[in-house]
Amino acid sequence: MDNSHLAGNDDYIEGEERFSQIPCSTLEPMDGTCHIILAQGEGALAVLDLAKKTSSDFWQKTHLAYVPDNIEPNRTSQLQDLNPRWFYEWPTLDAALPHVREIFANSKQGSRLYVTGTHSFIGIIFQQAHNAGIDPYEALAERRGPKTRRIQCVHCKGFMDNVATQPVTCSHCGVLLLVRGHYSRRLAAYQGVCINAEDTSEIPETKELFS
């Protein structure tokens, strides 16, 4: 199969960090009047690591929310042991979102945001934070868990979560999509574009790139 038309298109190359992506680093305590920490799945471990670097009064002004997402082992009791002023647990991101919006809406300027979990989780929380007026400068993110991507098909506008392969078939319209490095913070998704529009019989090899 001839992939020469993709040569020079670094969207096709794995692992690149793009400017439009949310910069992920390591959670560090920031100066702030209030801390909002949201952890999904394995992100709980990032919170426990953060706790090794915090002063005791840090947790007195902290909202800590845990979204286990059925990921074992459950870390609820370990997180509760940190004694945050407010502790919440919601089973999934969808269950958490209305509460997260509520917390953001009631926060004062000077609050700091910490988000950890899969890239999809981080992206959607940052999208909500942006809508609430929280600037990326006031937030830190740490990715924990698989590198799967949330993508939007640019043709039918459908979203797919946990995409691990390149290319991927759109679960909404069936088009074979190239997962681009182009990330939209507004949509909290990578852009998926038809990979074989000229000749649909051309099927590039499927590789597991995001796992």
Place this chain on the structure above:
Amino acid sequence: MKNIVGNKINAIVESITPVTESIKRFKFIPEDGGEMPVFAGGAHIVVEMPDGDIIRRNPYSLMGNIDDRSSYSISVLQVKEGRGGSNYMHNNVKEGDKLTISYPVNLFALGWKAHKHLLIAGGIGITPIISQAQTLMQRMLPFEMHYIARSEEKAAYLNELSQLYGKRFHFHVRNKNSRWSVDPLLLNQPVGTHVYACGPEKLMNNVVDTCTQAGWDKSTVHIERFLAPASGKPYTIELKESQKHITVRKNQSMLEAIEQAGVNPPYLCRGGACGQCETQVVSFSGTLSHHDHFLSDEEKASGKKIMPCVSRVEGDNPHIVLER
């Protein structure tokens, strides 16, 4: 494209209106009858005042109607014991006079990502806040305006602002008998708030300190500092590249003395904030008296850089050699 920084406008003083006992409003129209350049809330111009053998250049915030391109308006507080610029505006400038003004420069622009704008003005610091409020009102963006003055009589435009902005407008008297504090206000803002402060040094430092302690990101705290250049004992400068030896007088800034000698360094704010006139120091005797807010503490301590718009040389045998 032509760089507009440094471009000048020949203007006529169309009218002078007393606002309070010590504040006058000056309205400028372009000499050629055309339109003034567009400006946005927070912008200022530099007014050139030929005063004897020197040209004074003072920055003043534009506070006229942002939609009206036929004229610019500024408000000038007379500082009797000041260096002379405001006295010149109050005593020497008459209606019909021709003055040279700069293109507008904005070092106090609104942050468009903000979800709420909190405007804080102390005294004459109200002038850039007025044009910001106009901009916000025009775009129907949420804002709250706080105006602090020693008394109602000293507060320029108090009635107009109160009528224009109604519930968005708050006036606070701050004097010996009434200590209004900005802190509770700053500690109770919703996320996404940007703060803008212009006024006395103490008020602005208060805003910066409280916001920093409360964890506001730097990008959300906007401060307009117009420092008047410090006065002091005369001293001498050697300009190495231009091969000139000049004296800086008591009420003159280093930048003004350099300009008087025919050398024209770039500048924007003339108040120690923007960094445009930053100059390399070759050597000096005496001590460098840094008054700007631009150089870092390390840079100031290094003795290698100076902002000639506000800083001076003091001490014994004060002398400085500059890379200009």
